[in-house]
Amino acid sequence: MYAVLHLPNFELQSRLRDDPSVARNPLALLDESSAAGRRKDRHRIVQLNRAAREAGVESGMTATQGQARCPELHLFTRDIAREQSAREALLFHAANLSPRIEATAPGLCTIDLKGLDERPESLLRLAEHSRESLTCLNLQARVGIASNPDLAALVARCARPVRLLEDKRGQVAAFLNPLPLSILDLNPATLQILHGWGIATLGQLTALPAEEVIRRLGAELIPSHELAGGGRDRPLQLHEPAMDLTEAADIEHPIEKLEALIFVLNRFLEQIAARLETVYLVAESLTLKLKFDDDSVFEREFRIPDPTRDTRILLRSLHTFLESFTAKAAVIGVSLGARPARAAERQLDLFQTSLRDPNQFAETLARLDALLGPDRVGSPVIEPGHRPDAVKIGPFQPDDRPRRGQTTPAADTSPRFGPALRRFRPPLPVRVQVRRNSDREFLIRVDSQELQGHVQESQGPWKQSGDWWDVDTEWAREEWDVQLSHGPLLRLARDNEGWLLDGIYD
Amino acid sequence: MADAAKIIELRQLLKERFPAAHSPRPPDAENYPTGIPSLDEAGIPKGHLTELVSGVRSGGSALLLRGLIEQQTAQGQLPALIDGRNSFDPQDLSPAACRRLLWIRCHNARESLQAADILLRDGNLPLVVLDLQFNPRHEFRRIPAPTWHRLQSLVARTRATCLIMTPIRLVSSARLRLTLNSLLQVESLERPETGLRNGLQLEITRRRGGVIEEPAALRELAG
Known part of the structure; x- marks a missing residue:
């Protein structure tokens, strides 16, 4: 069995989802494409609600005509973003009833009920529950249940609001025969011809010899003729709804x-x-x-x-x-x-302190x-490589469990040496007086805006480099540890652009 | 006798009218376990501001800070560091410590104090370190005097522990003030970190209820 969730006037419903209270007023949706290049008041009404219909407004009228019939008429144009949201809401809901669903058309979703309890009372309960859930999402649905997808779609369109059509003798024909041809979505020219022949219902259409009708009106009538006869059991084009x-x-x-x-x-x-x-x-x-x-x-x-x-x-x-x-x-x-x-x-580790x-x-x-702007609040993330100060801010996620796709790096248990460095970001330009003696260099004095003084002792240089394989990112520098005579212990660096004060050991 | 009875009656009336003034003195603050022996020995009080003054560059305050972060995160805590001049270097922190540290990178003292106000109001994190050690002194002149009292009232309400690291005595409402009297030398670069940290000289220069020293901070700022 198959269930079809049908949202009548789907585009109009999508438009009204955010403010369902206006649904009681006369409302109509305009088709902008019907008056491309013309003034908006010439746009045609393509969908309208019951209140508008009762006020005498009809589909196909222009906006002006509609408002002439009903001055309180509210007019809307299509909102593609809202239609997309409504479509996703419908499919998301359907996916929780069955893994086999089809996005048949905008506002129409077909569900394969195989595997569920197929007793009629159970199916009707499911349909009612489904309809109520969609109402909570501000979507008014009709639900039809039948033995094949196409028949279920027809049943849904006729449901008020839930209908089950059992595949019992005579029941399908009794349902289909009186339905008007307009339910088949035939092209207007074909519909006019059939009406001219005196054919107004599905029963009258299926009474005609199929081959003769198709020969006269064209192969595009085949699906409609099959549907008028009860449809066929076709496989669904399965839809995988996104989890977002x-x-x-x-x-x-x-x-x-x-x-x-x-x-x-x-x-x-x-x-x-x-x-x-x-x-x-x-x-x-x-x-x-x-x-x-x-x-x-x-x-x-x-x-x-x-x-x-x-x-x-x-x-x-x-x-x-x-x-x-x-x-x-x-x-x-x-x-x-x-x-x-x-x-x-999210489960807390026994020894993890929770917020x-x-x-x-x-x-x-x-x-x-x-207050501070992006990338200034979070947890430190050490970037791979040996580039100095290769750190950035990552999201603060103190959960110790490794995330999907991540491996937890092994903790480095080797002892650390020396004090911590307080960095200048960016490193400060500095003038360094250097004396050369044969193959050695001696740092004599350091002058910068931040601090200055004579060098009491220095160690270095330690050469570092990286990214040698990439001309744009390769780097090379020398680092020196320097103690000034009045106390501060500094880290200096020298690259091809000059000397920099990386920071102060503290 | 009649006078005595009247006095007793008056005391009773005052007690009924002003019960807060007659409540017993609160007990001494409970201490926050930092995991750093020198700090635990000094006793960092919960629900109060503690100031750690290091008057010289290379005094060892960053070394102490790194050790504190490692110990706290190893204990499963979530410390927050308000980095007054974006000078903290997490390069040598363990991956677990990096994951559990909330690092707030500020550019000046004003931003840092605003961030401290927001974080201390939250009350979720048990330890907040406000590191102003690297900030230039002229920024401190612009800190309004009531700032510290406001921060004190926030930590008192949330029972958080707040450690403020400064280059000069600044925090007028600190319940505990510690001074680092060390100076790191070049040879310390080759000594194990733990031994270096244990060798730092930490002195208690103020404990609320003890001797209040002169407001030398004001003289330094004016200078």
């Missing part, structure tokens, strides 16, 4: 204020949290992308130390960062993605990031 949960939208009125952006992000988080809840997962990180009207793009990942789907905690992470964020242009596109994880995945409030700490890190 993303909500996105193009903003009609560019956002310049934080409050408006937070409003949009809060809506997105509610959608994401609802999807996570249906599959018993939590968010372990959020990825925020902002598109600006000067064509620039900003992207950032926020890690959630204690994965959760609590929207207040998730919003706090974003809000703290955005309070200090500035942009040169208004926001015209927003995308928010969550990486799902199982709630109990008292990991989410509060994440907010603190966000505030420090906002």
